[in-house]
Amino acid sequence: MITLRVVACYKYVLDEQDLRVNPGDRSLSTDRAAWKISDFDRNAIEEAVRIKEKHGAVVFALTAGPAGAKASLKDALARGSDEGFFIQEESLAGADPAVTAKILARAIKKIGSCDLVLCGEGASDDYAQQVGPRVAVHLGWPAVTYAGKILLEGGVLKAERKLDDGTELVELELPAVVTVTGDINVPRIPSIKQLIGAGKKPVQTLTLADLGIEPGRVASSLRSESVKGAVVERKRHIFKGDTVEAVSQLVTALVKEGAI
Amino acid sequence: MSFILKEDHELMRKTIREFAEKELAPRAREMDRTGEFPWDLVKKCAELNLMGITVAEKYGGVGGDLLTRAIAVEEVSRANATVGFTIGLSGQTECLEMLGTEEQKVKYLVPLAKGERIGGFCLTEPNAGSDASAVQTTAVRDGDSWVINGSKCFISNTGVSATYLVFAKTPNEPGVKGLSAFIIEKDTPGFTIGKLEEKMGFHASPTGELIFTDCRIPLENILGGMEKGLGKGMHVALKSLDLGRVCVASIANGIAQASLDAAVEYAKQRKTFGRPIAQHQQIAFYLAEMATRLEAARCLTYRAASLYDAGLRNGKEAAMAKYFAAETAVWCADRCIQIHGGYGYTKNFPAERFLRDARLLTIAEGTTEIQKMVISRYVIE
Numbered sequence: 188m189i190t191l192r193v194v195a196c197y198k199y200v201l202d203e204q205d206l207r208v209n210p211g212d213r214s215l216s217t218d219r220a221a222w223k224i225s226d227f228d229r230n231a232i233e234e235a236v237r238i239k240e241k242h243g244a245v246v247f248a249l250t251a252g253p254a255g256a257k258a259s260l261k262d263a264l265a266r267g268s269d270e271g272f273f274i275q276e277e278s279l280a281g282a283d284p285a286v287t288a289k290i291l292a293r294a295i296k297k298i299g300s301c302d303l304v305l306c307g308e309g310a311s312d313d314y315a316q317q318v319g320p321r322v323a324v325h326l327g328w329p330a331v332t333y334a335g336k337i338l339l340e341g342g343v344l345k346a347e348r349k350l351d352d353g354t355e356l357v358e359l360e361l362p363a364v365v366t367v368t369g370d371i372n373v374p375r376i377p378s379i380k381q382l383i384g385a386g387k388k389p390v391q392t393l394t395l396a397d398l399g400i401e402p403g404r405v406a407s408s409l410r411s412e413s414v415k416g417a418v419v420e421r422k423r424h425i426f427k428g429d430t431v432e433a434v435s436q437l438v439t440a441l442v443k444e445g446a447i
Numbered sequence: 448m449s450f451i452l453k454e455d456h457e458l459m460r461k462t463i464r465e466f467a468e469k470e471l472a473p474r475a476r477e478m479d480r481t482g483e484f485p486w487d488l489v490k491k492c493a494e495l496n497l498m499g500i501t502v503a504e505k506y507g508g509v510g511g512d513l514l515t516r517a518i519a520v521e522e523v524s525r526a527n528a529t530v531g532f533t534i535g536l537s538g539q540t541e542c543l544e545m546l547g548t549e550e551q552k553v554k555y556l557v558p559l560a561k562g563e564r565i566g567g568f569c570l571t572e573p574n575a576g577s578d579a580s581a582v583q584t585t586a587v588r589d590g591d592s593w594v595i596n597g598s599k600c601f602i603s604n605t606g607v608s609a610t611y612l613v614f615a616k617t618p619n620e621p622g623v624k625g626l627s628a629f630i631i632e633k634d635t636p637g638f639t640i641g642k643l644e645e646k647m648g649f650h651a652s653p654t655g656e657l658i659f660t661d662c663r664i665p666l667e668n669i670l671g672g673m674e675k676g677l678g679k680g681m682h683v684a685l686k687s688l689d690l691g692r693v694c695v696a697s698i699a700n701g702i703a704q705a706s707l708d709a710a711v712e713y714a715k716q717r718k719t720f721g722r723p724i725a726q727h728q729q730i731a732f733y734l735a736e737m738a739t740r741l742e743a744a745r746c747l748t749y750r751a752a753s754l755y756d757a758g759l760r761n762g763k764e765a766a767m768a769k770y771f772a773a774e775t776a777v778w779c780a781d782r783c784i785q786i787h788g789g790y791g792y793t794k795n796f797p798a799e800r801f802l803r804d805a806r807l808l809t810i811a812e813g814t815t816e817i818q819k820m821v822i823s824r825y826v827i828e
Contacts, residue, residue, distance in 0.1 A: 258458075261454070261455065376466045379496040379509050382462060383509055386455060
């Protein structure tokens with residue numbers, strides 16, 4: 188039996204819970220924010236590990252970023268990945284998804300003979316939902332986005348795509364790139380044994396040169412002007428009168444808003 | 448010694464915190480109310496290897512260091528002090544690993560380290576607590592058995608333990624002065640569970656009395672075997688404290704952190720005189736002092752753990768950590784109530800539970816006064 192080779196791509200992001208909006212100019216304060224594996228990417232890693240448990244597979248955890256992001260590999264490996272690949276590139280701190288996808292696709296080719304690439308549907312920070320499909324384009328593989336369920340039978344992948352207006356069932360042959368939603372699974376919390384064991388698993392650190400990419404060719408075409416905290420204005424309606432009357436007014440208002 | 452945790456330990460903290468907030472915190476209030484032992488949570492903790500962190504892999508543990516355990520116990524206790532107490536205090540596990548024979552380790556240590564069973568550590572008696580040498584329980588050899596007589600009190604995990612490690616005198620053994628430890632299984636004839644205490648806190652952790660009346664156990668159930676174990680119980684019990692006190696300090700740090708978190712949250716949203724009370728200097732200073740004392744307690748605890756992990760003596764530092772962290776937890780929980788005002792005195796907020804739980808920690812595993820005695824001996828020497 189040929190063992191599947193599955194790559195779980197992930198982004199190391201600032202924990203949005205730790206972000207603070209400065210009251211004056213609404214700029215974001217990130218100095219106290221911890222880093223984490225992006226939420227949906229955790230689902231991608233978990234799904235890869237479930238495939239391993241069910242069908243037998245080698246799971247590669249892959250990420251690209253500045254030197255500080257290497258610390259994330261232990262977390263990814265503790266979650267059940269077998270090997271880590273870290274593409275170290277300082278300029279990636281502000282990279283756009285097009286650049287990230289190009290680098291990840293090259294790394295996937297370098298890992299070699301991969302059958303399946305799993306990504307989160309979008310990152311917890313910018314939620315651009317670009318990397319997965321773009322990686323597929325670079326690899327020349329089909330892409331299945333927003334998968335809420337996947338099944339492997341032989342070399343055939345069946346996926347349920349969770350779309351705004353319904354569920355789409357698709358079937359395709361591997362290799363493929365799949366982006367997963369948060370509904371696909373509940374990521375397990377690693378045990379102490381897995382956390383300790385993660386330090387003993389192999390990690391390869393590669394540079395752009397190792398992937399045959401000239402450093403000058405990763406310049407981002409995306410320019411971030413500024414990032415500000417969103418302000419949601421509350422409607423501040425107060426429904427007065429007795430309870431029956433107030434509830435009736437509330438329901439009418441909610442219907443009018445299209446909320447119910 | 449580094450004053451900054453390595454990334455491995457930080458990842459450990461982050462992971463355990465996620466587990467504790469998701470699985471353990473939502474149950475803390477209900478456990479305090481019902482007093483039911485949380486078997487399901489113990490099972491979940493076991494799945495994450497929280498019951499055998501420092502036990503060697505070959506005996507069902509994960510061979511982690513004491514610093515890892517300190518961090519894990521702290522994070523679990525922050526969310527749910529009773530579960531922290533259950534995974535943190537495991538004198539029987541420590542004694543079995545230090546002195547147990549190979550057979551005893553395989554039979555009794557492995558299920559404890561894997562969290563399949565709970566164990567009791569039974570030293571305290573009505574007239575012997577801080578003064579452990581006053582133990583009256585006896586073990587007398589009779590053919591191929593030991594016959595145990597006496598009683599124990601304030602024993603943690605009473606009734607839920609599968610095995611009890613009981614410390615007793617052996618008056619008929621010539622030349623043996625010290626106490627010996629005996630492994631007694633729960634359904635052994637002659638062993639009965641007495642009354643369970645109604646305690647101020649830690650309601651879901653049963654504490655009670657054990658009674659032994661001509662309780663016969665096999666000769667090989669002396670911890671460490673006849674040759675190595677006879678008269679060595681007290682020695683191994685004291686040695687286990689180097690680790691146990693770090694764990695109690697960690698439970699205390701968890702409660703202190705929970706108190707600080709709750710106080711900060713409340714102080715930021717509660718308004719008096721037109722502004723959040725956190726902006727009143729007196730309240731802000733309470734918060735500053737809580738945070739500072741907690742940080743000092745944590746530094747002492749991590750240092751005592753790091754010394755242990757480096758194979759160095761940590762008796763003084765473990766006593767300092769236990770003493771200071773326990774008193775800090777009580778103080779922080781008390782300030783937490785004060786900051787909450789009248790609400791802090793009600794069961795609508797967790798502050799009063801923090802204080803009731805914390806209060807045990809200046810007594811259990813050696814009182815504050817005993818810790819000071821230990822520390823003073825080191826200082827005066």
